[in-house]
Amino acid sequence: MKYRAFTLSNFKNIPQIKHLSEEQIFDIEVVGEVLPFKTNNYVIEELIDWAHFETDPIYILTFPQKDMLSNKHYDRMAELIRNGASKSERLETANQIRMELNPNPAGQEHNVPEICGEKLVGLQHKYNETVLFFPSQGQSCHAFCTFCFRWSQFSGISELKFAMKQVDLIIDYIRENPQITDLLITGGDPMIMKTKVFEQYIDALLAADLPNLKTIRIGTKTLGYWPYRYTTDEDASQLLDVFKKIVNKGINLAIMAHFNHINEMSTITAEQAIKKIQATGAIIRTQTPLLKHLNDDADMLARMWRKQVNLGLIPYYLFVARETGAQEYFALNLEEAYNIYRNAYIQVSGICRTVRGPVMSAHPGKVQVAGISEINGEKVFVLNFIQARNTDWVGKPFYAKYNPDALWVNDLEPAFEDKFIFEA
Ligand SMILES: *Cc1c(COP(=O)(O)O)cnc(C)c1O
Numbered sequence: 001m002k003y004r005a006f007t008l009s010n011f012k013n014i015p016q017i018k019h020l021s022e023e024q025i026f027d028i029e030v031v032g033e034v035l036p037f038k039t040n041n042y043v044i045e046e047l048i049d050w051a052h053f054e055t056d057p058i059y060i061l062t063f064p065q066k067d068m069l070s071n072k073h074y075d076r077m078a079e080l081i082r083n084g085a086s087k088s089e090r091l092e093t094a095n096q097i098r099m100e101l102n103p104n105p106a107g108q109e110h111n112v113p114e115i116c117g118e119k120l121v122g123l124q125h126k127y128n129e130t131v132l133f134f135p136s137q138g139q140s141c142h143a144f145c146t147f148c149f150r151w152s153q154f155s156g157i158s159e160l161k162f163a164m165k166q167v168d169l170i171i172d173y174i175r176e177n178p179q180i181t182d183l184l185i186t187g188g189d190p191m192i193m194k195t196k197v198f199e200q201y202i203d204a205l206l207a208a209d210l211p212n213l214k215t216i217r218i219g220t221k222t223l224g225y226w227p228y229r230y231t232t233d234e235d236a237s238q239l240l241d242v243f244k245k246i247v248n249k250g251i252n253l254a255i256m257a258h259f260n261h262i263n264e265m266s267t268i269t270a271e272q273a274i275k276k277i278q279a280t281g282a283i284i285r286t287q288t289p290l291l292k293h294l295n296d297d298a299d300m301l302a303r304m305w306r307k308q309v310n311l312g313l314i315p316y317y318l319f320v321a322r323e324t325g326a327q328e329y330f331a332l333n334l335e336e337a338y339n340i341y342r343n344a345y346i347q348v349s350g351i352c353r354t355v356r357g358p359v360m361s362a363h364p365g366k367v368q369v370a371g372i373s374e375i376n377g378e379k380v381f382v383l384n385f386i387q388a389r390n391t392d393w394v395g396k397p398f399y400a401k402y403n404p405d406a407l408w409v410n411d412l413e414p415a416f417e418d419k420f421i422f423e424a
């Protein structure tokens with residue numbers, strides 16, 4: 001299949017749009033001005049069930065929905081459009097609304113490492129063992145998720161575009177920090193890069209013979225949004241050869257595949273792509289943000305994890321939605337998230353229980369809601385750091401006052417103590 005993208009400017013050419021009412025099309029035009037909107041022919045033709053598009057999870061995943069904006073924001077943009085406002089007027093208003101949607105959560109800009117006083121802008125180093133790399137050519141995706149917290153990178157308003165070209169600086173940084181074992185290449189989606197570009201990075205990294213570099217991870221949504229990347233794209237087989245090169249060097253290659261729903265694993269091409277990646281010796285681990293309207297269904301999650309294991313994938317994380325973008329639309333409170341996770345977890349065998357959740361990837365670290373309990377007559381959330389900026393916090397359960405409305409760690413107050421361990 002040849003890739004074809006659809007965005008705000010051409011989505012009316014999608015044949016299946018005939019299923020939508022004029023009002024629904026207008027909603028896309030309004031919300032799509034603010035939240036990034038991009039989908040593609042694979043998503044449209046093979047993933048979405050157009051007979052039931054209004055409740056189809058993949059439709060909700062890539063097409064802007066009216067309720068993703070507050071009424072106030074919606075009305076402001078709708079009025080501009082009805083009055084025939086110019087493109088620049090619409091953009092100005094869109095940027096104002098975006099700024100109110102917390103475009104840069106969890107202070108990513110705090111973890112930009114330095115070398116000889118020079119900031120390495122395309123790197124992020126927060127947890128001892130793992131450094132993140134945002135290659136500049138990987139700052140987009142084959143489609144855009146309507147919940148995405150990286151949307152400021154796509155909509156072009158970010159001051160802190162995490163991106164760099166200088167692979168030499170990464171190599172120096174990894175060499176000078178022997179505690180680093182993992183390089184996580186992320187984006188956007190790094191698998192949007194042409195193989196030629198990706199190969200340049202990998203060749204340089206492998207040639208550097210970094211003794212501490214044991215794992216290369218690639219965070220990607222391609223198995224969900226464009227599995228043809230590994231089958232019929234013109235540089236697909238070269239890409240698989242690059243994967244083999246990494247594996248043959250003795251480095252563990254982990255494809256961190258982002259899935260939202262079992263439907264993304266239901267196509268022949270997705271299964272073929274998985275097999276081709278596995279044939280290179282790479283391992284595929286999966287991560288899923290838990291989102292209302294999309295995948296807040298314990299039975300579906302249990303089926304999804306079982307199917308992943310059947311296909312040889314390893315379930316890894318179930319995330320709580322970030323406090324950004326259309327969060328009101330997607331957010332589940334921590335109690336709901338915990339109950340959904342647990343109700344799915346109890347349905348699967350130990351082989352699937354590699355999945356950890358629900359996890360908030362927050363400023364101090366990755367905080368898991370490990371349970372809801374009663375201690376000395378007080379109802380509490382039991383929390384646990386799976387990763388932390390200070391390793392001393394990891395694996396020591398701590399407690400927050402039960403709060404049925406809490407959506408994120410910021411909404412919690414410590415129980416039995418004045419401060420959380422990370423606030424000292
Ligand atoms: C999640 C994350 C990692 C990887 O953490 P693991 O627990 O090793 O998977 C690394 N850096 C940042 C900033 C992260 O958010």
Ligand code: SF4
Pocket residue numbers: 140141143144145147148149150151187188189220221258
């Ligand atoms: S694939 Fe990832 S980076 Fe791309 S739009 Fe979706 S959540 Fe954002």
